[in-house]
Amino acid sequence: MLGQGWQSQWQRVHRRLEGVRSAYAGAPGGTDVAIDAVLSFFEAVHHLKDWLGNDPVSGITRVEGDSLINSSPMLRLCADLANGSKHLSLTGPRTGDKSTEIARNDVAVSVGTGTAAHRFYVQSGNKEYDALSIAEAAVAEWTKFLTEQGPLVIERAESSIALWTEFLAEQSKADQ
Secondary structure, three states, X not given: OOOOXXXXXXXXXXXXXXXXXXXXXXXXXXXXXXXXXXXXXHHHHHHHHHHHHHOHHHOOOHHHXXXXXXXXXXXXXXXXXXXXXXXXXXXXXXXXXXXXXXXXXXXXXXXXXXXEXXXXXXXXXXXXXXXXXXXHHHHHHHHHHHHHOOHHHHXXXXXXXXXXXXXXXXXXXXXX
């Protein structure tokens, strides 16, 4: 939401990562739902740099966020996948490969359950990457970066995530 601090985007990144994990583990919905979860993660994690840069409380500038992305092969992949998803095509890919894309996927359908487990493969620079591995590495890169910025930054984020998780668990119990 507008007006919230960078921590809300960090929480969103974690929720989107759970969406990717769910798509891989087996979730309701077809391939379109699963690919939406994966692309949504890449968009959320890439835009974390904007939230950090726009939130003076973070103490992190857009230049610092861009520098991190440019120094990380996994974050460059995330950037290209996010921008390709948002704009249809890449004009200035950070990986150097305008054709970076989710090129294929595997699906295991659990008959009678209404669920399917998906695995997506990213093609970039004549290499193939697993989308979940990219996502996990991206969160690890940002976590390391945020931790290096000072323990307070990551403690605030983890505290917010814990509170949000607790709130969701309470809501789930109330809905039952």
